[in-house]
Amino acid sequence: AKAVHDAAKALKGEITGKVRVGTSSDPGFIRVGEFLNTQIKRHPLLHVELHQEVTGAAFAKVLDGELDASFYYGDLDHPAIDRLWLRASTYRVAAPATWSDRVLNASWNELALQPWIITPSISSHYKLIRTLFDKHGIEPSEMIEADQESVIANLVVSGVGISLIREDLALEKEASGVMCLREDVRVESTLWFIYPLARKDDPVILTLLTVLRDIWMLPVQ
Template identity: 35%
Template sequence: MTDVELYHLKTFVTVAEEKHLTRASERLFTSQPAISAHIKALEEELNLTLFDRTPKGMLLTAAGEQLLDRAQRTLAAAGDFLHHAKGMQNELLGSIRIGLNTDAEFLRLVELQAGLRAHYPQLDLEFMSGRTGNNIPALRVGKLDAAFVSGDCDEPLLDSHVLREEEMAVAVPNALRDQIASPDIPALARLPWVYTSPDCAYYQLMQPLFESHCCMPVKTMMADQEDAMRAMVAAGVGLGIMRRSDVEAAEREGRMHALPMKLPTISLRFAYLRKRANDPIIRAVLSELATIWGLEPVQQRQAV
């Protein structure tokens, strides 16, 4: 075991999680032959076969299953050691790339930037535009350090914290208002709609609403950004699902109105890799977010 390095364990764990050499190489930013070499070296050092190579991917053997938990705990302990050492520095140094999924005002980015600048002047902060469907895979492979996402976040590699529950509404263009006598689902499905992409929380809210009545709305176009959705609905292109606060603001301006119909809320979350839960930079951002959004401080995760 003296020749087993942390990078061997990291490769082992990543391949076990991804079950595929190509996806593991993407996460680790290295080549597939290098991944294969790491696994081979580890198996030779341990004198054990850790994976069965099958047409469906890399599947753990019984020996691999027994060692996976220990490898994960070893990496977590090493990560905690490094994070604790970083936290002992007088100044928090480094950078963080945060993926955005909507407008800056709604995410309170000005407050977040101001708080981090005041408390951690040496921290380099980058906001990267995007959407939930792009942010989650970008987190998984390390292209983002953290991200705002909407809806459920059941990705096992990520931790997420709910910042708020946002009320949603069906936004109706003024031009279509007279065609809607009541919020009847089959009748609404026959009207034109502005869609979002299937990986958007808004679409995931709309789909079961109509599928429960064995119908789906008429799609006129797709708009994956809130400002585009507002513009298309106001222009009469079709109905759309939007944040209720946005619909009511546009309604006061006479540009659209909210259908009198209650929809489930959608969670706004802040997400990051689970293994970085004790990273001082991540914890610094979480602390600022807790202050901005009036939340309880996030407790440090215990290594297991």
């Protein structure tokens, strides 16, 4: 009976099928739970597959069609990709709380002597931290790679090294006494929802964009 009911709804023009959406390692920040819950309630015949991806990999997969759309951090300018702005985000230079004496008032040359925790080069986080190094003319003597920002935050708290941490997370850790933050650096980034420009009028993509605009209370463009 359910199959007949679903078929009838599909014939009425309701959105059906499957859509593959890339997500990040922090589902709370991108509000993926609200997104999926609202999507299911409004369009129960459209099955959303979530794929956690590093930012650069997500971009490449949207470009080549492996993903239909994705959440994406960082700068973006590609003629084949369209985007919806979701929110701005700020990153802070963070270190273990026990390192405050050697980090908070240190010169950038002194900071370069400390271990830094970075993500793989395909990640937007890597680009942010690389821009910071280039701006101050430093190249840390020791860099430790971690594949997710949540892992980086844990490593900083554990005393492994310094890194860029998203400000909302960094302030929580600072308030709990496990992380210290430099006051002189704030690095800005952006959270987007990206999809192929060629599919900007695709009913499935338009459905996702409508849900996101409602969740984030964004104006219709």
